Amino acid sequence: MTLAWVNQYLDVGERVVGVETLHGGMTAEMRKLTIGTRDGVTRHLVLRSFVDPYYLENAKDWLNREAGALTLLTETDVLAPGLVAVDPTAAQCEYPSLLMTHLAGRSVLDDEGAEARVPLLARQLVAIHALRPAERPQEFRTLTTAESVVIPEGGDATAWAGAIDVIREPAPSYEGRFLHRDFQPGNVLFDVAPSDPARTRITGVVDWAQPSWGPADLDVAHCCTNLALLHDPSWGLWFAQTYEKAGGSLAAARNERLYWLVRDAMACSEEVALWAKAWQEAGRTDLTTSILERRLDTYVTGLMNALG
Template sequence: MTNHDEAAAVRPLTLAWVSRHLDFGERIVRTEALHGGITAEMRRLTIGTRDGGTRDVVLRSFVDPFYVRHAEEGLYREAGALTLLTGTGVPAPGLVAVDPTAEHCEYPSLLMTHLAGRTVLGDEGLETRVPLLASRLVAIHALRPAERPRKYVALTTADTVVVPKGADAAVWAAAIDVIRKPAPPYEGRFLHRDFQPGNVLFDVPPSEPAGARITGVVDWAAASWGPADLDVAHCSTNLALLHGPAWGLRFPEAYEEAGGVLAATASGRLYWLVRDALACSEEVQLVSQPWREAGRAELTTRTVEERLDAYVTALMDALG
């Protein structure tokens, strides 16, 4: 077995566990670290098959002590979501095996099939990708599972918001007041809960960016039940920080154009959009680092903070 880089090495117990879930005569011939994630180590494992060919699987392992504490619940939830999504038409990985409590591996781990495609975080072709993202999210929200996943968990409170340096204190105070109110009523939907460009795979023809298509949606560990607005708000925040506030404002429109239904009132829409944006204020450095590692070197923590401030201001101007 060869490693694409040193970080790709699979630990011995985990390697043995993976091997037990391969077909007879198969073996791991190559490993490669996948970058861009925040909570877990990701590796692509190339499997040599009996007929001399290869296939790929993906290994997710929770190693950081903070995330290990939450790994069991998250891995059970992701395994359940992947099982549910089988045969639905949503392009998600297939579950191969899961070890939520690290009974067999060094760390809590999940093994899944590999999907073709790549994440695309650059500005080029964005006008094509945004409607595709919206259409895919509408399809996810249309799922009606026999057993609902857990209710969504809010990621911030009025007391934990971090106001960026130099931000308009009055604007942010007004935004914080928005989420002090009770959540608006909503019709529940199946949520990805971390739907954003970093978790969507594309096939983009080099000579024709407008011919892009979505090949997969990954990272279902936070799958839950709640308002469609919440998934839309999360993707909107990410688009605003990656590409500018105007794209954050554009995504809810694209979602409705694709047939999605959002909160009926401006105040209801504002609540979810602001809640997600303010949640991001607590982890700007955490979300911006993988973007820089993926090639967006200009997205420094300070730059992302400034975009977040501009986005919150734009939301309050448009809907507040």
């Protein structure tokens, strides 16, 4: 069914000649499709399908939002896939799916070269937050509560109790920005020059399933948490500083910055095992759940010491 649907959007004489599973995502299955053309060359498309029953209930909303975001981004300087087709209710596909163009580059999760990539991430996020769409996406949502936080075994009880108290408070006021809502190294593609890291560049940003309107701090906080767990807890606050150096604007008050940083870290506490699984599938086999839990504990403790 899905192949027949894809075929509707190919040019005359084209056909799917290869399928490659892409790893590193948590919510959807991603496949790179190799398309054979009439003149003997090939091109690629990417198929995103929601298969896991846990995520199916959100598939229609997420796919429609992604389709809208990809359409919007074609008129901006932010590099993103182009929308080819979407079937958000699985009317023609086996599962709710979206077909998009394939971007050059790859996500890079290695520690090596991270110092060169992080400033690029910061500048890219500043560019995303500078977008002013004619129609705003829906307001951001956060689902984590004080009761849903999962404290890592052996975690600093005092730091975590303080962090949980932080998110019991009402969200601070903020100036709204266009948000990606899952901006992190796994959703950014790079063209890496191993012999000259200074030539490394971003070729695109992917996974636009939850574009939102909200505080820039929320996107920054999510990338901070990812970098802290992916590389080292110290990278968290460093990314926030790098974002500001790139021209981004964050909450002025320490307690407001702390709120957003802690809120994202608390949300991560519920999904550490899922993060570990996704990163291991993407090649970071060294990142076990226990290692990520220890890094998250160190990161949360560091946030409370620095800003609490």
